[in-house]
Amino acid sequence: MNTLSEGITIINEEENLDYELLYFFSKIFDGNIIIPEADIFIWTKIGCLIGHIYPNYSELPTEEKEYLEKEFFKEMWNYNLLDRIDADKTSEIRDMQKATISAINTDKVKFEDNLSFIHHVYMDEINGVMNHYEKKIKNKFDEFIQISNIDKYENDEKILHIIYEKFYKKTMHKYLSQFDIAAKIYATIRWNKNQKFKTNDIDDIGHTFTALPYFNYFFTERSFCQLIKQIEYDKKYSCVLEHNKEKILQIIKKI
16 A cells, blocks of 8 residues: 555545535635635645654754755655554554444444434434534634635524534535545444444544545445445445455556
């Protein structure tokens, strides 16, 4: 994967969500600013995801300063996928994920008899993710109002209602794909009484809502491949899914 990617990856999900929100606002409100789709500028180098702040060498002589800046840039530019994965595999992160999944499975069993329609479960997940990102949604809407120079005829609470209604009425289409895909997968697993969430599901769901809207191909494990095809989100987001190693190799050779 390092060889295939050449160190190119996608921007982090929080930054991408900012773009998805601004793009959504630009499509549903009349304004004098055009926000491009996120897939136009979503790509970056892996080293840009690790949180480094560019070093300040202002106290050093010019020659030493330039040398260190170039070396730091080269190190970040050559930072590869395996380095990134290793950085994420800390015991603290894994323990936190295990605790989260344990709590989710407990609630899944506790409330499974109250599930009547899968769309209601989906909307429950949408409501949860919107509550989590309420501040971000309002802040990005305020930012959009400022940069588009339109009258703020919709208040912060109204924009939350608009988003919720569009998801409820199934008119959101492909907008806010992070919310849509994550909510749909969590809802589908909750709906299946014989299926439990696994620790790796947190990463797999993150990979899924990152891949489906922006990649042409998504290779994942059998269970997630089947789940995504079951809900037909591969068709919705025009992404080819595969889990079989031989078929994946055939696809890569054709590419």
